[in-house]
Amino acid sequence: MSIVAGVDFGTLSVRVSIVDSVRGRLGSAAAEYPLVRRKDDPDHATQSHQEHMRALVEATHGALDQAGLSGQEVEAIAVDTTGTTMVPVDENLQPLDDYYLWCDHRAKREAAEITSVARSEGLEALQWSGGVYSSEWGFSKLLHWLRNNPQRRGRLAAVLEHCDMVAALLCGITDPARVPRSACAMGHKWLWNPELGGLPSEELLLKVDPLLAGAHDKLRGRYGTSDQIAGHLCPEWAAKLRLRAGIPIPIGAFDAHWDAIGAGVREGDVVNVVGTSTCIMAIARDIECIPGVCGIVKGSIHPDYYGIEAGLSATGDIFEAIARRAGSTVAELSRGLEAYGPAQSGLLRLTWDNGDRTVLVNAALGGLTIGWNLTHTAQDELFAAIEGTAFHTRIILERMAEYGVPIRRVINGGGVPQKNDTLNRIYANVLGMPVLVPVDEVTSLGSAIFAFLAAGTFSTIEEAQDALCPKYRTVEPDPVAHGVYQQLYPLFRKLYFGFGDPEADAVAARDVLPSLRRLAAEARVVEVRT
Numbered sequence: 001m002s003i004v005a006g007v008d009f010g011t012l013s014v015r016v017s018i019v020d021s022v023r024g025r026l027g028s029a030a031a032e033y034p035l036v037r038r039k040d041d042p043d044h045a046t047q048s049h050q051e052h053m054r055a056l057v058e059a060t061h062g063a064l065d066q067a068g069l070s071g072q073e074v075e076a077i078a079v080d081t082t083g084t085t086m087v088p089v090d091e092n093l094q095p096l097d098d099y100y101l102w103c104d105h106r107a108k109r110e111a112a113e114i115t116s117v118a119r120s121e122g123l124e125a126l127q128w129s130g131g132v133y134s135s136e137w138g139f140s141k142l143l144h145w146l147r148n149n150p151q152r153r154g155r156l157a158a159v160l161e162h163c164d165m166v167a168a169l170l171c172g173i174t175d176p177a178r179v180p181r182s183a184c185a186m187g188h189k190w191l192w193n194p195e196l197g198g199l200p201s202e203e204l205l206l207k208v209d210p211l212l213a214g215a216h217d218k219l220r221g222r223y224g225t226s227d228q229i230a231g232h233l234c235p236e237w238a239a240k241l242r243l244r245a246g247i248p249i250p251i252g253a254f255d256a257h258w259d260a261i262g263a264g265v266r267e268g269d270v271v272n273v274v275g276t277s278t279c280i281m282a283i284a285r286d287i288e289c290i291p292g293v294c295g296i297v298k299g300s301i302h303p304d305y306y307g308i309e310a311g312l313s314a315t316g317d318i319f320e321a322i323a324r325r326a327g328s329t330v331a332e333l334s335r336g337l338e339a340y341g342p343a344q345s346g347l348l349r350l351t352w353d354n355g356d357r358t359v360l361v362n363a364a365l366g367g368l369t370i371g372w373n374l375t376h377t378a379q380d381e382l383f384a385a386i387e388g389t390a391f392h393t394r395i396i397l398e399r400m401a402e403y404g405v406p407i408r409r410v411i412n413g414g415g416v417p418q419k420n421d422t423l424n425r426i427y428a429n430v431l432g433m434p435v436l437v438p439v440d441e442v443t444s445l446g447s448a449i450f451a452f453l454a455a456g457t458f459s460t461i462e463e464a465q466d467a468l469c470p471k472y473r474t475v476e477p478d479p480v481a482h483g484v485y486q487q488l489y490p491l492f493r494k495l496y497f498g499f500g501d502p503e504a505d506a507v508a509a510r511d512v513l514p515s516l517r518r519l520a521a522e523a524r525v526v527e528v529r530t
Contacts, residue, residue, distance in 0.1 A: 002075045002457045005060065005243070006448030008255050009052065009081040009162065011035065011103065011276045016059040018067040018074065019448035021457050024468060026069070028444070029062025031055035035101065043105040043135075043363075046098040049087065052162075053169075060241045071242040077233060078226075078250050078451035079170070080258040080444075084189040085162035086141040090155050092174050097149065099162060100141045103277070103313070105355060105363045107140035110147075110209075114139055117208045118191075123200055125191040127289040128296050132361035136313070137189040139205075139212070146211040153211075159218045161185035163252030170249055172234025179221035180230035184253035186223060187297030188309055194223075195298075224251045225299035226258075226450050248454040256281055257301045257309070258446030259413050261461060263438055264469035267305065268408035270400070272393060274416040274423070277354070278312040280396055282405055290403040292359035293396075302461055308405060310396045314354035315389050316416050318367065321353060322385060326378035330420075333382045337422040342387070342429060342484040345380040346520030347371040348492055348512065349388035350499065358396050360500045368499060371516040386423050390430035391492040397431070411436045411472070415443060421475070429481040430489065436472035445469070484519065491515055 003026070006017045012035060017028040033051040038044040064071050086100040100106075114133040118126040126133065133140065142159050158176035160168070168179045186192035191200050199219060205212040224230075230251045238245035256279030260271040265283060273279040283305035287296055293310045300307030316330075323330045348370045355363035369381060401407050410433060417424050417437050428435040449464040458464040491512045 002452065002455055003069070003073050004448050004451035004455055004457075005063070005074050005077040006444040006446070006451055007056065007077065007079040008258070008444035008447055009079070009166070010255060010443070011082055011101070014052070014055045014059050015444045016056070016063040017444040017448055018063045018069060019445070019468065021452060021467065025445070027063045027065070027067030029059045029066060031058040031062070036098065041106070043108070045101040045104040047101055048098055049095040052099070056166075057240050060243070064242055072244050074243050074247065075457070076248045076250075076451040076455035077170070077243065078447040078454065079163060079166045079252045080255045080447050081162040081166060081252065083161050083163060083185050083254045084136060084138045084141060086138060086145070087160045087162060087165045088145055088152070088156055089158050089160055089165070089176070091157040091176065093158070093160075093165070093168060093176065093179070096152050096155055097145065100145065102136055103354060104141065105135045107135040107144035108363045110143040111135040111137070111140040111363070114143075114208050117204060118200070121204050121207070123191070123204060125193045125196050125200060128193060129188070129191060130293040130295065130358070130361055131289075131291045133191075134294070134357065134361055135355075135363040136357065139190060139215070142215070142218075143209055143212060147209075156218065158220070161189070163254065164221070167230040167249055167252045170233055170237045171231030172236065173231060177220050180251045181219070181221040181223040182252050183223055183225045184257050184297065184300035184307065186219070187300055188254070188295035190219065192223070225303040226250050226253050227303040227453055229454060250450045250454040253300065256311070257307060258450065259442055260301055260446065261449055261465070262442035262445030262469065263411050263413035264465050265301065265411070268406045269411055270397060270407050270409070271411045271413050272427070274315055274412060274414040276314070276316045277357070278315040278389065278393065278414070280310040280358070280393065282308040282400065282407070284308060284405060287405065288403055290400060290405070292361055292399060294358055308400065310358040310400065312351060312389055312392055313357040313363070314351065318351055318353050318385050318389075319382060322378055322382050328378065330382070333379050334420060334422065336379065337383055340383045340422075341523050342481045343488050343516070343519035344523040345376070345384050346373065346516055347376065347380055347384035348488070348495060348516060349381065349384035350495055351385060351388040351392055352500070356500060359399050362500060365500055368495070370495065370512060371520075383422075386426050387430065387488075388492070390427045391489055392496070393427065394430055394489065395493065395496060409436060410434070411438070413438060413442050415441070424475045428475045428477040430485045432477050432482045434477065435475045437475060438470045439473055440470040442470065484523070487519060
């Protein structure tokens with residue numbers, strides 16, 4: 001029996017769980033930090049390093065108190081974060097600026113330039129990242145920062161992913177050359193592929209912009225997967241966190257990747273980590289490149305498999321925005337949604353409010369709702385938005401299956417499925433297959449599993465999953481509802497590719513509005529009869 005701490009830095013808060021290898025979660029606490037948005041620039045999203053570390057201390061103390069432990073019993077600590085959440089640092093690993101959060105999309109221009117050069121140079125690593133470089137990823141954000149911070153360029157010694165920054169800080173590492181670099185982060189967001197020679201060549205990066213000169217030096221460190229040790233908890237942070245100095249810390253990773261581990265992912269599973277955005281995770285022994293998918297990286301989720309990442313740039317954030325505009329909350333608007341049937345709202349909602357992460361990979365797109373009439377409400381739009389995220393998820397799963405990813409089970413992880421069973425029901429009906437929902441929250445459980453590996457408690461991830469992962473409840477699809485969605489889904493696909501693909505013929509979608517009205521009218525007839 002042993003006890004570890006699992007840490008999960010999300011978009012708005014950090015959660016720390018104290019987990020026993022036999023008894024499971026003993027205590028858990030979360031602490032929030034502000035997200036800085038700007039009305040004059042909707043693409044701007046930053047956060048404070050000091051606020052993040054304050055929250056980590058607060059959440060760790062809260063989890064220990066809830067568990068009734070002093071902290072000396074904790075044998076390892078592991079940390080996951082969002083990404084790319086970029087941290088520019090000086091020669092002592094001190095931040096030069098606020099974090100560029102994963103959802104900061106100011107680097108759209110830079111992403112397009114990187115994509116153009118990478119394609120013209122035939123960079124194979126780009127194909128393993130879906131064929132399009134994203135404004136959510138590392139080199140885009142780095143180049144944007146360099147272009148917009150000329151006064152700070154001379155002090156830039158390294159640029160870090162948040163997961164690597166926290167691991168280095170907790171280990172007391174201050175030398176950029178010794179920074180533990182997550183294969184998960186570097187593979188999915190920085191075009192790093194050891195089988196293709198590592199990072200893109202300096203020559204290619206210079207063709208994008210001479211400001212990227214020396215980028216390799218800014219990304220030096222010890223690259224590895226999360227079954228490797230980043231270091232050991234230093235005395236300074238041990239005292240702050242009320243933990244024992246010297247306990248091991250594994251190399252970190254992204255929150256969704258470790259959430260998939262906490263949800264019990266095995267080959268043949270797809271885990272939808274549904275939160276502020278959605279990350280769609282899968283693992284496979286063998287895989288080929290998949291156009292439009294965020295990345296395929298060996299060892300990014302499970303050290304022995306290729307990790308496959310896709311997703312939606314906004315999910316819960318869209319629900320919150322709809323409620324906010326209506327002067328309400330998601331919880332209030334959700335009351336009564338269980339009575340809605342498929343197509344009943346008469347609306348189709350393209351959930352591009354924060355751009356398209358997969359399959360189109362286009363941050364310049366915006367949300368789109370079609371089918372409005374004078375009686376529609378915010379609740380109607382919320383229901384249509386949930387349907388829209390399900391339809392988009394189906395498009396992604398079909399793309400993955402087309403390129404050989406086995407999909408035998410769908411697991412809805414993350415925070416939203418725990419609170420919103422309407423979402424789980426819609427997903428099952430849209431996908432036409434059962435959706436499994438963990439009976440307990442899995443956030444930070446993946447971190448705990450990698451902490452147990454670092455402590456030597458379990459010898460494999462599977463052994464730890466069998467001991468710790470919660471059971472599932474199954475949401476079965478309704479055949480009648482699935483039949484309606486089989487009619488609605490082709491209309492969504494027409495809009496998705498018709499409006500989202502610049503080479504598509506948008507006129508081909510002209511039958512969508514009449515079809516929406518017909519399906520809504522049929523749904524109302526069924527409602528009256530029942």
